[in-house]
Amino acid sequence: GAGVSQSPSNKVTEKGKDVELRCDPISGHTALYWYRQSLGQGLEFLIYFQGNSAPDKSGLPSDRFSAERTGGSVSTLTIQRTQQEDSAVYLCASSATTSTDTQYFGPGTRLTVL
Amino acid sequence: EDQVTQSPEALRLQEGESSSLNCSYTVSGLRGLFWYRQDPGKGPEFLFTLYSAGEEKEKERLKATLTKKESFLHITAPKPEDSATYLCAVGILTGGGNKLTFGTGTQLKVEL
Numbered sequence: 312g313a314g315v316s317q318s319p320s321n322k323v324t325e326k327g328k329d330v331e332l333r334c335d336p337i338s339g340h341t342a343l344y345w346y347r348q349s350l351g352q353g354l355e356f357l358i359y360f361q362g363n364s365a366p367d368k369s370g371l372p373s374d375r376f377s378a379e380r381t382g383g384s385v386s387t388l389t390i391q392r393t394q395q396e397d398s399a400v401y402l403c404a405s406s407a408t409t410s411t412d413t414q415y416f417g418p419g420t421r422l423t424v425l
Numbered sequence: 426e427d428q429v430t431q432s433p434e435a436l437r438l439q440e441g442e443s444s445s446l447n448c449s450y451t452v453s454g455l456r457g458l459f460w461y462r463q464d465p466g467k468g469p470e471f472l473f474t475l476y477s478a479g480e481e482k483e484k485e486r487l488k489a490t491l492t493k494k495e496s497f498l499h500i501t502a503p504k505p506e507d508s509a510t511y512l513c514a515v516g517i518l519t520g521g522g523n524k525l526t527f528g529t530g531t532q533l534k535v536e537l
Contacts, residue, residue, distance in 0.1 A: 315468070342522055342523075344522070344524075344525075346525070346527075351529070352529065353429070353512070353526075353527035353528055353529045353530065354469070354512070354514070354525070354527040355527075356524045356525065356526070359522040359524060361522055367522060367524070370524070402468055402469070404468075406523070412456060412457045412459075412474055412516055412523050413459075413471055413474060414459075414471070414523070414525060415471060416461075416468035416469045416470070416471075417468050418466075418467055418468045419467075419468050
């Protein structure tokens, strides 16, 4: 079946612009996670959604970052007033339920802030 | 503070030369130890989940083991197609979810 998809695959933007990154989880998966992978660093947790519950935003690095999940499916990560340090690969993962621990990752969006 | 450390950072093997990758961790509330494989320009691909000390799982040339403080990924008779970055992560309960804390990975290169 179809895996997690993300778009765009690459995004180049200018410092100060806003960007939106999209994630389509595996159909039927209720849990959705966003991570960031910076050069030379491990993947870093950003935010977690589960059904209609309030998201866990504990990993968001600043208030310029926000995310939403509409209809319990597609999620959008928004970065406002982008900075050069936001350049990274943004990865989305989904899992079937909270009790099913395996997270399946999408291909990522490579963000470059000039 | 939750920490995951992988070693070595990079490993070069000849085809057929077996070896092991290490993942040591300190975490409270462990909810699984995960191994992923990541190829350049792609997202991590799930390999194994281990939950309790003494547990072992195998898949083709790979075998993962877990103790209370570390996990090993054993690669037996590797082939060039096993070349990738291998990531270790620990799952930590977060409001009902399972936040993963990753190590920085071991970059494996298998040569003919």
